[in-house]
């Protein structure tokens with residue numbers, strides 16, 4: 001019963017953070033916007049990625065992860081530092097990465113997702129971006 005109460009109080013709370021980001025036009029390494037292409041180009045791929053994110057945001061797996069990381073009082077509990085947070089961020093344990101196999105990786109089971117507080121989420125994102133930069137070198 002307590003669990004049901006928490007779930008219903010969560011629904012009445014305004015959704016904070018983790019709103020699906022609107023995909024921005026990707027930029028070339030020189031900082032200019034990617035050119036329009038006749039067919040599938042960087043812009044289209046960014047929009048597809050954004051569209052997938054919107055669908056993922058409503059997915060059962062993400063919902064299960066939110067439920068797993070929500071305490072009896074409706075607060076999020078970070079799975080990295082175990083701190084309570086009103087703004088839980090749901091992140092993929094393994095970053096989604098490139099386009100090849102993106103749908104399968106993005107729509108992984110809830111065990112492949114983790115709830116993080118904004119601080120831990122920022123640290124994880126920073127580390128992932130750094131690793132990506134290192135890999136490109």
Ligand SMILES: [Zn+2]
Pocket residue numbers: 078079080081082083116117118119120121
């Ligand atoms: Zn944390």
